[in-house]
Amino acid sequence: MKVGIVGIGHGKFGRRSDATVQELAFEPFREALIDAGDITQHDIDATIIGSSPEYHKQRSLPGVVAEYLGVNPQPTWLTEAACASGSAAIRTAYVAIKSGMQEVVAVIGLQKMTELTTPEILALMGRVGDVQWESIFGTTFPGYYALYATRHMYEFRTTKEQMAMVAVKNHHYGTMNPKAMFQKEVTIEKCLASDKVAYPLNVFDCCANADGAACIIMTNEKNAKKLNDTPIWLEGLGCASAEMSVLRRPHLVGIPSTVEASKQAYKQAGIKPKDVDVADVHDCFTIAEIMAYEDLGFCEKGKGGKFIEEKQSYIGGKTPVNIDGGLKAKGHPVGATGVSMTTEIVKQLRGEAGKRQVDAEIGLTHNVGGIGQYCFVHIHGR
Amino acid sequence: MPFHYFGKINFVPYTKVTKFADYLKDGKLMGTRCKKCGEFYFPPRADCIKCFSDEFEWVETTGKGRLHTYTIIYAAPTGFDDIAPYIIGVLDLDDGGRLLGWVDVPEEQIEIEMRLKAVPKIFEEIPDIKLYYSLEKIK
Numbered sequence: 001m002k003v004g005i006v007g008i009g010h011g012k013f014g015r016r017s018d019a020t021v022q023e024l025a026f027e028p029f030r031e032a033l034i035d036a037g038d039i040t041q042h043d044i045d046a047t048i049i050g051s052s053p054e055y056h057k058q059r060s061l062p063g064v065v066a067e068y069l070g071v072n073p074q075p076t077w078l079t080e081a082a083c084a085s086g087s088a089a090i091r092t093a094y095v096a097i098k099s100g101m102q103e104v105v106a107v108i109g110l111q112k113m114t115e116l117t118t119p120e121i122l123a124l125m126g127r128v129g130d131v132q133w134e135s136i137f138g139t140t141f142p143g144y145y146a147l148y149a150t151r152h153m154y155e156f157r158t159t160k161e162q163m164a165m166v167a168v169k170n171h172h173y174g175t176m177n178p179k180a181m182f183q184k185e186v187t188i189e190k191c192l193a194s195d196k197v198a199y200p201l202n203v204f205d206c207c208a209n210a211d212g213a214a215c216i217i218m219t220n221e222k223n224a225k226k227l228n229d230t231p232i233w234l235e236g237l238g239c240a241s242a243e244m245s246v247l248r249r250p251h252l253v254g255i256p257s258t259v260e261a262s263k264q265a266y267k268q269a270g271i272k273p274k275d276v277d278v279a280d281v282h283d284c285f286t287i288a289e290i291m292a293y294e295d296l297g298f299c300e301k302g303k304g305g306k307f308i309e310e311k312q313s314y315i316g317g318k319t320p321v322n323i324d325g326g327l328k329a330k331g332h333p334v335g336a337t338g339v340s341m342t343t344e345i346v347k348q349l350r351g352e353a354g355k356r357q358v359d360a361e362i363g364l365t366h367n368v369g370g371i372g373q374y375c376f377v378h379i380h381g382r
Numbered sequence: 383m384p385f386h387y388f389g390k391i392n393f394v395p396y397t398k399v400t401k402f403a404d405y406l407k408d409g410k411l412m413g414t415r416c417k418k419c420g421e422f423y424f425p426p427r428a429d430c431i432k433c434f435s436d437e438f439e440w441v442e443t444t445g446k447g448r449l450h451t452y453t454i455i456y457a458a459p460t461g462f463d464d465i466a467p468y469i470i471g472v473l474d475l476d477d478g479g480r481l482l483g484w485v486d487v488p489e490e491q492i493e494i495e496m497r498l499k500a501v502p503k504i505f506e507e508i509p510d511i512k513l514y515y516s517l518e519k520i521k
């Protein structure tokens with residue numbers, strides 16, 4: 001029995017000082033119910049929230065969200081895997097549907113990051129790594145990806161210009177996505193001249209904190225065919241972990257959990273990396289997208305810089321990547337990201353992506369938690 | 383529990399390898415070795431991943447190694463803004479294991495794979511005991 005996606009919804013990403021976290025959840029939920037063929041909240045038999053709880057004032061999010069969406073007394077719970085919480089929720093929904101325990105599940109990726117004050121964010125930022133051995137030296141999230149970048153530059157001659165090219169591409173496609181936080185083109189020069197954050201990364205190498213929510217409705221094969229004439233099927237799901245500490249990683253030029261998760265997903269779907277027509281990958285930093293090209297097998301290890309330089313990840317290239325603007329232009333409301341990626345791939349496969357449409361039959365999402373502690377790779381087909 | 387001495391800001395003052403900070407105060411950089419299978423750990427661990435034993439002994443490391451990678455932090459988190467920008471390096475230790483710490487070498491002289499040594503240090507500007515190590519050129 002297959003598991004399909006029959007409804008999608010996507011709220012506006014950005015600084016959403018106009019809405020509470022449950023109000024943010026309502027926007028894509030309503031959209032997804034309508035998209036799924038005008039079903040109501042009473043047709044949903046479980047609501048799974050993907051979110052990273054430490055950013056919210058409201059504790060235990062699913063409770064307040066479920067009430068606001070009107071899905072009581074159906075079950076609801078939270079899945080957490082840092083920046084991959086959204087994809088973790090999708091995997092949980094897949095398992096629940098596959099087991100027959102649930103039939104129609106709403107998965108909501110949700111995050112409000114601008115609720116915290118700057119000092120609170122700075123304090124939180126100081127505890128992203130291993131707090132026993134690393135955070136005591138003032139490591140930061142960009143700092144960790146900078147450690148990858150420096151080593152990648154050393155081993156493969158990857159350049160800061162190539163990293164900037166990722167930002168240029170993603171901002172370019174971001175201009176075609178009204179739900180993205182940023183809708184402005186950037187240039188390589190502007191990226192290289194932007195403020196330093198953690199050498200070799202500048203501000204324009206980093207995605208922005210954002211508020212936002214996205215929702216998908218998942219169901220079993222029988223329901224899917226009834227509800228929707230174009231269900232998008234989850235054909236392969238991979239999930240893996242890697243050492244939290246950079247001190248225990250086998251190498252620092254890629255993300256081992258991406259390699260492992262993608263192998264699982266390709267195997268289940270029975271495809272090869274070259275069969276992927278469109279992908280949304282986890283570009284929390286520009287170097288992360290370059291490493292993703294390699295770790296997902298779109299190009300050889302070490303050739304990621306060339307891949308973007310040759311525009312192979314643009315529409316018309318070998319594998320169009322982050323055609324919705326990626327985390328870079330959309331903003332990265334941590335828990336919402338994996339679900340947001342999925343809505344884009346569903347749109348692409350349905351042929352509803354408008355100006356940014358890729359001719360695609362197979363789509364991939366790649367969602368990384370933290371600096372690679374968690375990774376989820378999902379393959380979608382028509 | 384002397385482990386709270388470890389770090390400019392310490393987040394976890396308790397651990398089964400708390401003696402690490404005692405040794406560091408005496409200028410010694412110590413890792414742990416599994417008594418059962420002999421696996422060496424830096425950073426030290428109380429529990430062996432290889433054989434699951436929880437018996438370990440302390441072993442001194444020279445702190446010498448090669449710089450694996452580095453970054454310079456400009457946007458610093460709470461408690462570190464007063465020392466920014468600072469350089470963070472990851473050292474592959476000759477004795478095994480890896481170490482992350484501040485690099486005390488001018489930026490323009492830093493090269494990946496250069497030989498460095500982790501030297502135990504005490505913050506002198508702060509009245510409380512605050513221990514760390516810095517990665518310095520081998521003299």
Ligand SMILES: [Zn+2]
Pocket residue numbers: 416417418419420421430431432433434435
């Ligand atoms: Zn052992």
